[in-house]
Structures are given as structure tokens and as C-alpha cells.
Amino acid sequence: MVGNDIVDLNEARHASNWQRARFLDKLFTELEQSYIRDAKNPFIMVWRLWSIKEASYKLHTQMYPARFYNPKGFECTLDKNSATAKFKNFQCHVQTRVTSAYVISEAHLDKKKLSSVIVKFKGPGQKAQSEELTTRLLKYAGGAYQLNKNTLGIPALSNGEEHRYVSLTHHGSYGAFAIS
Amino acid sequence: MTKEQLITKLKPLIEPYVQDEEAFKNLSEDTDFVKDLKVNSANLVDIILDIEDEFDIRLENEDMEQMLDVKSAMEIIAVKLGI
Numbered sequence: 001m002v003g004n005d006i007v008d009l010n011e012a013r014h015a016s017n018w019q020r021a022r023f024l025d026k027l028f029t030e031l032e033q034s035y036i037r038d039a040k041n042p043f044i045m046v047w048r049l050w051s052i053k054e055a056s057y058k059l060h061t062q063m064y065p066a067r068f069y070n071p072k073g074f075e076c077t078l079d080k081n082s083a084t085a086k087f088k089n090f091q092c093h094v095q096t097r098v099t100s101a102y103v104i105s106e107a108h109l110d111k112k113k114l115s116s117v118i119v120k121f122k123g124p125g126q127k128a129q130s131e132e133l134t135t136r137l138l139k140y141a142g143g144a145y146q147l148n149k150n151t152l153g154i155p156a157l158s159n160g161e162e163h164r165y166v167s168l169t170h171h172g173s174y175g176a177f178a179i180s
Numbered sequence: 181m182t183k184e185q186l187i188t189k190l191k192p193l194i195e196p197y198v199q200d201e202e203a204f205k206n207l208s209e210d211t212d213f214v215k216d217l218k219v220n221s222a223n224l225v226d227i228i229l230d231i232e233d234e235f236d237i238r239l240e241n242e243d244m245e246q247m248l249d250v251k252s253a254m255e256i257i258a259v260k261l262g263i
Contacts, residue, residue, distance in 0.1 A: 016222055026225050054221060068245045069224055126199040126218050153215055171220060
């Protein structure tokens with residue numbers, strides 16, 4: 001099982017405003033807000049924490065299939081490039097990489113290295129980009145794998161015999177996938 | 181406020197974050213913000229904050245938890261407004 005999440009920093013600058021009233025309170029715990037306050041670059045810290053929460057939520061949906069929106073409920077504790085996220089009795093390990101263009105986080109139940117393949121989309125358009133990401137994933141997976149999403153939108157790879165967990169993420173001009 | 185009035189007030193709040201215009205044209209109570217409108221999850225909080233401002237209400241964590249579709253959003257707003 002795996003969950004991942006990418007944040008296109010350029011998109012985050014334009015499409016979101018983390019400094020708007022009540023934004024931080026809605027999404028982040030006291031501890032997380034202290035990370036943001038103390039960060040050299042609060043903007044990067046906001047999106048790092050967000051991507052950790054999203055990656056953890058996606059992993060959670062693979063274990064406990066249900067959709068909900070409770071980012072604040074996934075409590076992050078940071079340690080260098082690693083983090084742990086807790087939600088009720090669920091806990092996972094998250095690795096994050098920050099570049100000048102994006103932040104990528106990947107959540108596993110055990111400590112694992114980040115394996116997400118990053119895709120920079122050729123053109124605009126949510127639909128075209130989503131197709132490009134799927135094409136790249138299937139090429140990478142090889143064989144006769146097909147991508148299926150269940151009614152909750154949780155993706156999985158299958159070739160009729162083997163099933164593999166997969167996580168896809170898409171934001172702005174960037175996408176990524178991870179297979180486990 | 182009727183359901184129709186509520187949905188009419190909601191639509192312009194959702195519109196800035198929609199990535200599937202076709203699905204937005206066909207918006208109904210059953211429309212899902214993420215699955216249908218392709219709203220990025222990072223922008224769901226903006227819709228919630230815009231709803232708070234527009235209706236002058238405050239949504240708690242447990243209110244937000246089910247706010248993934250138009251119907252749930254309408255129900256929670258109605259409860260908060262006491263209508």
C-alpha cells in the first residue's frame with residue numbers, strides 16, 4: 001500500500017492563498033502551525049505539511065476504504081525529511097522531497113524510500129494531463145496492467161492475475177505515481 | 181431559503197475551483213467536488229472558507245468531514261442556518 005501527493009509550488013502560489021483568514025486553523029494542528037511559524041520559508045512548510053497529510057489520507061483509504069475530508073485529523077510530526085502522520089489508530093511514515101518546482105510526499109506503513117516517478121506535463125488541461133499520467137504509469141508498470149478505480153475513486157493496477165497498489169497525484173503542471 | 185436558492189448561492193463559490201467545466205454546467209445535488217468537478221483537494225478548504233464567509237457561519241472539523249459533494253454541503257449549511 002502506498003499514498004503519494006505532489007504540490008506544484010507555482011500552482012500553489014497562484015491557486016491558493018495560505019495567508020487568508022482561518023486557512024491555517026482549518027488545516028493544521030497547533031504543532032503544525034508552530035512548524036509553519038518557525039520555518040525559514042513558511043510557504044514551503046505549509047505545502048510540505050499539506051502533501052504529507054494528503055499522502056497519508058490516500059494510504060489510509062487503501063486500508064480503510066472510505067472518503068472523507070479531515071486534513072487536520074492527520075497529525076504530522078516532522079523529523080528532517082521524514083514525518084509520521086497519525087489519524088486515530090492509524091499511523092504511517094512519510095518521506096518528502098522539496099525542489100524549487102514541487103513538493104512530493106509518499107506515505108507507507110513502514111519506513112521506505114521515496115519511489116514516486118515525477119511527470120512534468122506537456123500541456124495544459126486537467127483531462128489531458130490525467131491521461132498523460134495514466135499512460136506514463138502503464139508504460140512504467142509494463143505487461144498487461146490496467147488501471148482501475150473503484151467506486152470511491154481508489155486506484156489499483158491489475159493484469160487479471162496480480163493486483164498492485166498504486167497512488168496517483170496531480171497538481172498544476174506536475175503529476176506523480178508510486179506503485180507498491 | 182429554498183434548496184434552489186441555496187444551490188444558486190453555492191454555485192459561484194464553487195466555480196473558481198472547477199476544473200471540469202462540462203460537469204459544472206450539469207451541477208446538481210449529486211455532484212461530487214473532487215470526482216466530478218475535479219476540484220483539487222488543496223482548494224476544498226477554499227470552498228469551505230468561502231461558504232463560511234458567504235453564509236456567515238463557522239464550520240467545524242466534523243462538519244467538513246463529509247463536505248465532498250454539493251448535497252452534503254447544502255445539508256450542513258441548512259443545519260447551521262437553522263432552516
